[in-house]
Amino acid sequence: MNAAANKLEEQTLTDRQKAVLDTALQLLVEGGEKALTTSAIARAAGCSKESLYKWFGDRDGLLAAIVTRQASKVRTPAHSDEVVSKEQFVQELNHFAQDLLEVISGEVSLALNRLAIGQASKGDDALGRQLLEQGRGRIGEQMTQLMAQGAKLGFVKVPDAHAAYQILYGLVLKDIHVRLLLGATLKQEEADFKSAAGDAVSQFMQLFENCTK
Incomplete structure (x- = not known):
């Protein structure tokens, strides 16, 4: 994973970053994998693609942030x-x-898991x-x-x-x-x-x- 994603893991997500990730999750629920592009996320969240790259890095970094955001909804001490x-x-x-x-x-977790299963069946884990x-x-x-x-x-x-x-x-x-x-x-x-x-x-x-x- 790239430096931008690693840096993000070491800090607390801002409210703005959380909102962007929640927008990405909603796009996934509504449109599946094809809807989950940087252009679509930037447009729906009202931010620039440059900001997405700065915050999350590449596609794997964005996916990691999306998953971490979803997992954060489960309270643990x-x-x-x-x-x-x-x-x-x-x-x-x-x-x-x-x-x-x-x-x-x-719906979000189900969409993420269904997408992961579909990708894994094609050799992308x-x-x-x-x-x-x-x-x-x-x-x-x-x-x-x-x-x-x-x-x-x-x-x-x-x-x-x-x-x-x-x-x-x-x-x-x-x-x-x-x-x-x-x-x-x-x-x-x-x-x-x-x-x-x-x-x-x-x-x-x-x-x-x-x-x-």
């Missing part, structure tokens, strides 16, 4: 060591679970790698740290923090994402994301809660 009570720990798990359901079930590294990978790193903190403080008993995160991820999403990608609609109880998230976290805590503490 910036500093897991600030979670010092069991109540905080469970609250963070609930925030994560609810946000994950909302983001993954949204660039977007797929971005989704894994900049999206799920980053979220996974932060949540693994939270799991390790929870284990350290005795809130849960997990020999492997990353494996525990993966189990939570599975409990939250089940097969929802696959079904949505294939065109299915959510059942009424699944569409109540707050309730579904709470159920998943409760199931996770029942599996891993350290009752000796």
Whole structure:
């Protein structure tokens, strides 16, 4: 990835940059890959192509920024060591679970994943790698740290923090994402994301809660 994209990752996105990326995401939803050009993004966002290149660099840099922007909508604790009570720990798990359901079930994430799958079938795995590294990978790193903190403080008993995160991820999403990608609609109880998230976290805590503490 080029220097411009690397530089962007090291700083906080401005409101203007966030708006531009959200415009790009909407173009993708409405028009697919063909709509996702620098000219179209610049025109729809009311900025110049020069600004896009300055902020995001080449196409891979723009895709990385788009994926990072989408992944940022899933709340994860910036500093897991600030979670010092069991109540905080469970609250963070609930925030994560609810946000994950909302983001993954949204039109933007579905469009990104469908595009990545289509490109991968043609031998182009660039977007797929971005989704894994900049999206799920980053979220996974932060949540693994939270799991390790929870284990350290005795809130849960997990020999492997990353494996525990993966189990939570599975409990939250089940097969929802696959079904949505294939065109299915959510059942009424699944569409109540707050309730579904709470159920998943409760199931996770029942599996891993350290009752000796």
